[in-house]
Amino acid sequence: MVLLIDDDKDDCDIFCDAANQVSECKCHCVHSPVDALSVLAKTQKLPICIFLDINMPVMxxxxxxxxxxxxxxFSNVPVVVYSTTPNPNEAKRALASGADRFIRKTSDYSRLVSMLREVKTELIDGRLGNR
Incomplete structure (x- = not known):
């Protein structure tokens, strides 16, 4: 399972469609950060990757x-910050806070698919071989 934590339902739908083109793995979206932490606390099967928006309400x-x-x-689960923020300091902060990658949201669907392929190749495939 790929987990996306994003309060924007449209972004979730587009992301999961693109993720399904890249991998046969199920894409699950949680719209509330609090709910996402609850889901993660209860999960038996770890996600293969977590994509995380920055700008969300409450948390x-x-x-x-x-x-x-x-x-x-979750130490071996890659976390990719996936956000619209144009501020380069946010990307630096995300990486310094433990994110494995920062990618900016795009309205270009083919670019999104390409970015997800890169993440799959560089972050996910190698780690799956080590589990």
């Missing part, structure tokens, strides 16, 4: 990332 993506990275259960 921002940095707080979610901190919670994920503080749990040893």
């Amino acid at each position: 921002d993506g940095f707080a979610v990332l901190k919670q994920i990275r503080s749990n040893p259960k």
Whole structure:
């Protein structure tokens, strides 16, 4: 399972469609950061990758990332921050906070598919071989 934590339902639909083109793995979207942390706490099967938006209500993506990275259960799960923020400092902050990658949301569907292929090749495929 690929997990996307994003409060924007349209972005979730587009992302999951693109993810399904890249991998046969199921894409699951959770719209609330609080719900996402609850899902992760209860899950038996770890996601192969977590994609995380930054700008969300109640709890921002940095707080979610901190919670994920503080749990040893998720130490080998890649986390990709997936956000619209144009601020390069946010990307640096995400990486410094434990994200494996930062990618900017795009309205270009083929570009999204391409970015997800890169993530799959560079972050996911190698780790799956090590599990």
